[in-house]
Amino acid sequence: xxxxxxxxxxxxxxxxxxxxxxxxxxxxxxxxxxxxxxxxxxxxxxxxxxxxxxxxxxxxxxxxxxxxxxxxxxxxxxxxxxxxxxxxxxxxxxxxxxxxxxxxxxxxxxxxxxxxxxxxxxxxxxxxxxxxxxxxxxxxxxxxxxxxxxxxxxxxxxxxxxxxxxxxxxxxxxxxxxxxxxxxxxxxxxxxxxxxxxxxxxxxxxxxxxxxxxxxxxxxxxxxxxxxxxxxxxxxxxxx
Numbered sequence: 749x750x751x752x753x754x755x756x757x758x759x760x761x762x763x764x765x766x767x768x769x770x771x772x773x774x775x776x777x778x779x780x781x782x783x784x785x786x787x788x789x790x791x792x793x794x795x796x797x798x799x800x801x802x803x804x805x806x807x808x809x810x811x812x813x814x815x816x817x818x819x820x821x822x823x824x825x826x827x828x829x830x831x832x833x834x835x836x837x838x839x840x841x842x843x844x845x846x847x848x849x850x851x852x853x854x855x856x857x858x859x860x861x862x863x864x865x866x867x868x869x870x871x872x873x874x875x876x877x878x879x880x881x882x883x884x885x886x887x888x889x890x891x892x893x894x895x896x897x898x899x900x901x902x903x904x905x906x907x908x909x910x911x912x913x914x915x916x917x918x919x920x921x922x923x924x925x926x927x928x929x930x931x932x933x934x935x936x937x938x939x940x941x942x943x944x945x946x947x948x949x950x951x952x953x954x955x956x957x958x959x960x961x962x963x964x965x966x967x968x969x970x971x972x973x974x975x976x977x978x979x980x981x982x983x984x985x986x987x988x
């Protein structure tokens with residue numbers, strides 16, 4: 749069957765339109781019994797069977813409850829494709845039950861592993877976590893569509909990097925002023941890739957989580973990235 753590049757681009761452009769990205773899409777479930785990983789190397793690729801938008805990620809941090817020798821799982825990292833940075837949002841949902849992760853943190857890194865934004869609590873009395881691409885004054889933290897890493901952790905387990913022989917907390921989430929709101933990396937560490945995590949402060953803070961997403965689509969196959977880029981370029985040209 750002869751399908752022109754123009755037809756493919758048109759179809760993909762429609763699939764990633766702003767209206768469709770803002771709507772809820774399919775759910776991506778962390779595979780049963782499989783840890784989503786803790787780094788760029790073992791992050792779980794967020795893909796759906798039919799492609800298109802991804803409206804939610806669900807998974808679990810299984811923790812250890814402080815028991816020596818048990819599996820350590822206080823961080824999950826997902827490799828996602830943000831197709832429309834302008835509407836990007838990731839927000840943990842309020843869940844009931846003893847098996848829920850009650851106090852999460854979230855982090856967003858670019859494809860190189862550089863920190864972009866993080867959040868501990870939505871508010872001082874609200875331990876849910878939320879990332880939005882807006883500094884509160886209408887300015888975006890990032891503008892490029894592409895591959896990013898979304899991490900959810902047990903508070904307070906935060907991203908670290910190596911500066912010489914020293915391990916440093918990229919976002920300094922332990923500071924009192926960084927307990928709520930959108931936090932950016934310390935400026936001197938913003939161009940250093942994250943390499944690990946601090947240990948959680950509460951070993952009993954683990955459980956099931958749900959992350960609602962906006963602006964995210966199913967991660968394309970390597971060969972599909974070029975076509976997706978063409979679709980985005982075509983959309984931008986028609987807007988001018």
